[in-house]
Amino acid sequence: MDAAYGPNRLIHLDFKGCPIKVNYLEKLFPLFKEWGATGLLIEWEDTFPYSGNLTVIGSNNTLCNAYSEKDIEKIIGLANENGLLVVPLIQTFGHFEFVLKHDQWKNLREINNYPSSLCPSNPDSLNLVISMLDQVINMMPSIRYIHIGADEVWHMGYCEKCNPIPKEKLFLNHVLAVLKYLKQNHPNLQPIMWDDMMRVINLDILKEFGIGDFVQPMIWHYQPAESFCIPEELWIKYSEIFKSVWFASAFKGATGSCQVLPVIRHHASNHQSWLATVEKHGCHFQNVQGIALTGWSRYDHYATLCELLPVAIPSLAVCLHVWNNKGFDETVVKCVANALGYPEDCFSFAPYPRPQPIAPELSYPGWKISVGIEWLENLRFKHKNIIESDQVATWLNSWQIKNNFTNPMQIESLLRAFNDLNLEWDSLENYLRHYLPEVFYDTTIKEWIGTLIEPLRINLNAISEDAQSQIKKYS
Ligand SMILES: [Zn+2]
Secondary structure, eight states: OOGGGOSEEEEEEEOTTOOBOHHHHHHHHHHHHHTTOOEEEEEOGGGSOOOGGGGGGGSSOSSOOOOOHHHHHHHHHHHHHTTOEEEEEOOOSSSOHHHHTSGGGGGGEEETTEEEEEOTTSHHHHHHHHHHHHHHHHHOTTOSEEEOOOOOOOOOSOSTTTTTSOHHHHHHHHHHHHHHHHHHHOTTOEEEEESGGGTTSOHHHHHHHTGGGTOEEEEEOOOOGGGOOOOHHHHHHHHHHOSEEEEEEEEESSSOTTOSSOOHHHHHHHHHHHHHHHHHHGGGSSEEEEEEEEEOSOSSTTSOOOSOTGGGHHHHHHHHHHHHHTOOOHHHHHHHHHHHTOOGGGOOSSOOSSOOOOOSOOOSTTHHHHHHHHHHHHHHHHHHHHHTOHHHHHHSOHHHHHTTOOOHHHHHHHHHHHHHHHHHHHHHHHHHHHHGGGTBOHHHHHHHHHHHTHHHHHHHHHHHHHHHHHHHHHO
């Protein structure tokens, strides 16, 4: 790799409310290495096995059970075996729902009703964050970097104590308190943080607080070429504050909060744009650290799941390929599609509209789940076309059912379509319930099927019963 792009290529594993089975990670890490990744940015969120008075953060959880200490050791060991650097990510200010939702820390919310952001003026806030950092660092003693999050702190300056203080000072005071603690107590660790909250803070204030001495920013941007825009002034401002810089792109979880299949075209374009940007602006900095390819599981702790990891492996492969080869063309597509076992007409850069052809067999870990999710998207399209068809609206609408004003000729034809649809749902649900446990734990599977499949099936059953009761009235 050209030094201008930095030596690091981290794959972001977002475990929030969605831990991935260790056996699956074991199959993925060698591929990550083969595809040119150098490390992992691991966001444990509520899956880390916190202990003592923090135990509740990683257990007693609606969405998932936390990893065990042994799981953590195993994951770190597997990363080491594959030469992958591990960078843990722990939120320390905003996106703190996974902590502030618990009763014992409700008093640390900046806004009483919202669990999103910590109140930085309460001294217990810093103590809590420090305890969390210490527990993670102690369980991962070999780490060299730690990411303290600090993006999207939606609520600052709302409580009585914070209100008189300007927002940028509230932000920098808290972040610097965390960074100074790390410097004093873990001097060999290099902290990293998301850059977005600093985008609107004046250069003079950033200089006054001296934040550049403590942290390396990770500048994130997930848009494709047509909307990719990081202003020139921002690069100049950061270059006056920071010697080293990181970038963050996205290979999934950035095109829609309830996206099911990744839009590879979008993510490939995002990486192309980053290549051009780094070429232009990387020279402002003494040291370019590299890129983290983010793969978001949810937009936040309370958001539904977006693209599952197995279905985004092709997107990750393409994005790494684009980054490593500094470009994107037909040969990239062919090379990646062949490596993953795709027949030519089944590798789609734009997964919608549906239906689309589905590969009968592929060759990467988790491909059976990918095939099932592709099938799901074809079936959801078919389902919608039947349930929302003109035939239903014309001969089996709710007024007609209520008034028993129906024609069996139409209802019989609809019932055949409903039955066929139901049989296909049976097949798909059985298929997914069989293969999803290869990667996911029960809680994730229940949530995902309960969100994407069950409501449609309940809906289909209800309309089928209405149709059957109409038929009975004539028999
Ligand atoms: Zn406050």
